[in-house]
Amino acid sequence: MTVAIESAPLLQIENLRVYYWTQAGPVKAVDDISFTINPKERFGFIGESGCGKTTTIMAILRLIKRPGRIEGGKILLKGSDILTLSDEEMRQSRWSRISLIPQGAMNSLNPVMRVQDQIADAIVTHRGAVPIRELRERIGDLLETVQLSAEVADMYPHELSGGMKQRVCIAMATALEPELIIADEPTSALDVVVQKAVMETLIGVQERLNASMILIGHDMGMTAQVADRVGVMYAGKLVEVAGTRELFRQPQHPYSQALISSLPSIREKKRGGGIPGLPPFLLNPPQNCLFHPRCPHAVAFCQETPPPMHRIRTSHMAACHLLSAPEQFDSAGESDGGVLGATKAAAGAEAPSGHQTR
């Protein structure tokens, strides 16, 4: 399922850092992450809440609010860094090049404006005045692409169900045919049946536009089905990136392993468990490898040196000393903690030891 790299990447994030400046010091919400998104690709983010997924995408839109700040790095959209754009240039890029399907679609529509006016707002701002007839027709078409009737255009948000609002948001996000659609938990507020239908609509629209998509899923199973590639985030770091199938079959980073093994699986008749411990308090994070306090394989070395991103295959990278410095683990006498063991454990029938909830 992995999409072959056709051409230059659409989006390249290089060493992006976003900090929130609190009175007690900086909270490194996104700390030195790099990844790329190819044209037409669907890229999924997984990780526990608070690990920096939403902050990352808000940084891509340059919508980080005080006390947060983008501290460094590059966000290259088709090769040019959007962090160097002026505010006005950035405003023009939003929606026309990068659009957002927000996390809380329930409350993301202005309650006192008709659906039509809210969609028209985006079109008119970026494309200039359009004759009203043409505009209405365009909006009707857009609504049709998300399986809504044209009458919805004249309704107010409170007259719509959750699924309909979400569809309106999708229609709105595609109104200007952007190159990149960011979907932040686009289905989280919906019930399961509607979730699937909305997701199908979203993918249909994305494919029709040949747009790329970043998808943050609250539901890993859904992400696994939809995304071409997946990035795993932990405490503001990107710990693993791989093709979806490869990641879910052979997760390399202990955190990914734990995350994936916690998924309930029908085939194996086991219940999804949690990962013991809590994500770190980012004001005072652990040294170097942020996951070591919860990691079953951790050795002293993990606290001493930051793990580099290790390339396993062309499209599979993970940041763990198990991969980049396995000798450290051998010397520590951890016979079952090597790469091989971990991989086997994740791919096999059993979760790695120590991952079960106590």
Next chain:
Amino acid sequence: MTTAFMPETGPETAPAEESSIGTRGLRASVRYWLGNWKLSLGLAMIIGLTGFSIFGSYIVDFDLTKVAAGDFNARPSEKYLLGTDNVGRDVWALIIHGIHPSLKVGLIAGVLGTAVGVVLGVVGGYYGGSTDAVISTMADIFLTIPSLLILVVLASYIRTTTLEFTALVIAIFAWAGPTRLIRSQTLSLRERAFVPLAKLSGQSDFEIAIKQILPNLLPYIMAGFVGAVSGAILALVGIQILGLGPLFTPNLGMILQAAYEGAAIFRGMWWWWVPPTAALMIIFISLFLISLALDELANPRLRERAK
């Protein structure tokens, strides 16, 4: 198919926000309050003014506030610190003896109004239904009908003689504001998780109201109280300027009314009208600062903005 370890918490972009009440927020709150200039300045002003008036009352002879106690229309001098009015009362003595009675009226009406407001607000907000409908409709009506004018009508018939009685009359209208404020907050508190939890653990409604709801209402109760006090003083002075207040106990409204009647402005007798005006401004501004600070306590979002 949701994963077990992803709690659906708020947006992760939000930095850890200290809760206003609760164990974790307690120390932060104390630190916050010590550093809040609005609260410290407001409290300092009102406490300073009250102290000045109460201690001053022991030092400055009350007889100086009586008619013909000194010269008429005297300018400020060593003998008369703030001059005298047109009937020979010493303005300095009037002010010192006049501040605390005005504050007392505000306090009486404020305490009564807030007490009634808390009881009705909690009952209405917690039980809901027809009890709530009656309480909130009455509160709305009392907020709508022009209280000052009704007070004026009432005062012109009853011609109140004592400040305490005036305070009681003002209290008739002082309960509606706090009732509405407390009711809406109780309503939202009732929906929070800890109330059903307390119910499951077998606490009675009364226990829940006292132990769970009241502590969380504290900032709103204080805000309602400050508002009621300030509103009561405003109403008192309004009634007095119209010549309907008690005329015998020295107080700020009375001094102002006398200054107006005596055309103090047009006779250039600034020492007569400036001091009561200034004292009233200090009272209103200090209460306002305190209520702003309380607002920020109740609504942390305002705190962020206020910095």
Next chain:
Amino acid sequence: MSLTYILRRLGIFFLILWVASTLNFVIPRLAPGDPIAALIGEMEEQGATVENSAELINLFRERFGLDDPLPIQYLKYMAALARFDLGYSIRFFPATVSQIVAAALPYTIGLLTATSLITFVLGILAGALLVWHSTPQFGRAVITFFMMLAPIPYYLLAIIFVSVLAFSLGWFPYSGVVSVGRLAEEGFDFGYIVDLVYHSLLPAFSIIIAGVGGWVLGMRGMMVTVLGEDYLTLAEAKGLKDRRIFLRYAMRNAILPQFTALAITLGYVVSGATIVELIFSYPGMGLRLFEAINSNDFPVIQGITFFLVVSIAVAILIIDLIYPWLDPRITYSRK
């Protein structure tokens, strides 16, 4: 808009009228004895000459049916009110209360409608700008200063203005509605209007300056809430222009609760700014009310009070009825 919604609002409208007019009925009767005779007697005691006092007393007895039992009196009183029959002024007999009100009303409405609307617009804009991210620091400082004036009663400002601007500096006239000697009958021309406006400036300033802060406060609170809403984030993500987000998304939503307050304020307009009118000798309802109080002209006091209650109730009714148009959610929730 549904019928139940309208009926509900009408119900509240009549409830307000009923409570207020009943208070108006009850209060005078709390005083022992015959209120009318007591009134006239009191006035005569004070040395006022009441012409035709016997005729007046009879008229009043008839009007109020004071020999009837209380419930009948109450019904008659209500019936008279329903016809807007507010009775006679004691001081200016045989003038009716309605005539006195009608004479004072234009001044008050002119002064206060204008100032209330100006205050509202300034306050709402300033309050919204106070918490808007692109407002310059200097602007915020100015707005904060005016916000700090919110707790100061307008009459204190009026006193200060009269003293400084009118008395000490002599920039403004400090009393009356037009220059002495100029009468409306001599010609209601441009000069007259200029004079009228010039005389109204100082009272207007004191009302506006004292009033802006309150609106700033209310709007600031609502704005802060709205700025945290998801639809604001999305509006920004949509790349809308700053001004459009401010007006159509933020202010448009934050302003909704302020409309009710505006209605009440406009309703209060007819009562006049009693104390300001008093301080500036401005011949509006407030001054009439003050005179009525000083001369114990109870029918006028009660009449003005009742008139005020009606106008507030009407204002609230109107805002309630147009609210669904301002906030589409209301219609829905009442369906």
